[in-house]
Amino acid sequence: MPTTTDVAIVGAGPTGLVAACELLRHGIAVRLIDARPEPSAHSKALLLWPRSMDVLDRLGIARAAAGKAIPLRRFSYYSSKRPVAHIDFDAGTFPQCLPQRSTEEVLTELLHELGGTVERGRRLVELDQRPEGVRLVTRDADGETRTMTAGWVIGADGAHSTVRDLLGIEFAGATYPNTFMLVDAFATARRRGAGGDLLARDIAHYYQSPGGVLVVVPLPDGRSRFFVNAPTGQPRASLELLQDVVEQRGPGGVDLADPEWISTFEVHHRLVTRMRGGRCFLAGDAAHIHSPAGGQGLNTGLQDAHNLAWKLAAVITGRAGPVLLDTYHRERHAVARQVVRDTDIQTRAWLVSAPWKVRVRDVLLRAADATGVLTRRYAPVMAGRRITYPPMLRPPGRRARPHGGVGAAFPAGLPAAGQTRDGYRLVTVGSGALAGRARAAAAEWPGLVTHHALDQARVPSLPCAKDGYYLVRPDGYVADHGHPEDLDSVHALLAAFHPARAAVPTPTSEEHAMTTATATDPDAGAAGHDGPWKELGAELEVDTRDARSWVERIPRGESRPFHTHHRPWLTIVVSGGTAQVSDAEGAEPEDVELVTGTVKFNPLPAGGSVRHALRNTGDTDLVLVAVELGAAGDAR
């Protein structure tokens, strides 16, 4: 094995496997290590929700996974054995039931096809970050230690993550006081009709009672998963104990036999405070763990990996600036926080025993059932169809609230969604003139953006009914949407995250006016002055005739020195917070709020320049992209 690699992935569970496959698909060198000598033989996570199936589809293995799975069409909820609510899933929301072991098998087959391998029996024990990369020390099962150097590290090493511990990242949360148990076993009705639809192969059941919860999920091999909170004073699971609990809490008359897996475990709800430490990222259970309620754990990890991998690949190949990686925590931490919160609410609802709380829960469930709100509203949430990331950027002059599906997945099933694997798709709906302009705009980002015209009549599920465009990211999420007059703003977004790929960008009308003014005004500019990036010690990421761009990363508590702008510029707030701006040495600083995703145009006073300094007063790092506009020349 080479001792240097682009990305070292620690942990070959579903999260690490997806990350490895996606990176290999982009031609990135990967080493994937796992402490276990063999993959886990247990069924563990069962549900694959549609958003995760989309990810597997993009990897080309959704069909293989679905071929081993069984679809679930309904979740039924009971209180003291009486039905109180149900959720019906449709073609766009139903989960596939596939034991984690099989999901990992499908992913491992793909990994091998892509030329990858899992280095098993190899445990990460030390990690040392340096500016040029990360040095990892591993220990093999036979005790031998080895070192490797990686440009980047993905910690996908599960709930007890070594990467997280070595980075010193807090895993805030708690452990539920209850012990939980499960058995995967065959179930048969003791007499004709016993058990009701408990034995149906496409329904999951949630029996809630003051004594505790019983969850029953059918498995593809004909067995069912029986999951319970342990009865008081019963610390260890056995088939006999679980048989008794199923009899007490379920419909009765069902016998369990031939168990494949019996387990006793604790359930936690924890979330890291940050999903990145320098060149190391945390993904999957290493970053968030929660109750199995709703079956979201594996799904969230798989989507973390998918979100991160294309960004890392783009940065490693020089297609994107490192600033793109700052969006990983921002996008995925919010999703994980929501999942931890939702599953906590569900778990507490399962376990209520005080009579008044049971009544409140049941009234709420019945009301939600009667109005169909669970099926209508909650099924798409579980399916992952409501995941929305904050806007990557908010171009100047555009509406404050994103619309047109910005931040959400581009509707699945459209031709463009499957074809955005390696770059952005600029999808247009509307006139030939708009399509022509979009084609020209895409041509300014060769190798990064391709244009695709859609016929509105054939895609009624688009989030905006008007003519316009959608800039779809390589992971299928909408980065930007607008109407024909907004089209130029795609350049600002792409320049912010992909500065090195910037061709000479088409100036927006505002930029165009300024460019023209500076070119024709002999007094514009400031001959002989250094550009502000030099005073700041920053490297130029874009250096074209019309624009120069650099990244300003200001750790919390730190300041940027005084520097002078001799040309108007845009400030793109990639990661915001609060700051104090001083206009002159010794002057009273002004408090400002820098809102993530906003873009500010900074004009110059007539014939003058702007000199200022800035101090980060917030508790997170500030990341700003500055784009100086106007013809290059004497100002440099």
Ligand SMILES: Cc1cc2nc3c(=O)[nH]c(=O)nc-3n(C[C@H](O)[C@H](O)[C@H](O)COP(=O)(O)OP(=O)(O)OC[C@H]3O[C@@H](n4cnc5c(N)ncnc54)[C@H](O)[C@@H]3O)c2cc1C
């Ligand atoms: C009973 C049960 C039921 C569940 N049901 C569901 C469900 O229905 N749906 C759902 O989405 N989720 C469910 N989950 C959760 C799901 O199993 C996890 O969320 C999922 O396994 C997380 O995947 P991961 O790849 O992030 O971590 P893991 O699967 O834990 O993989 C981490 C890997 O890292 C390796 N590793 C650890 N430390 C090191 C080290 N120092 N060096 C090298 N390798 C290391 C480990 O050997 C392991 O292989 C369930 C979990 C349990 C226990």
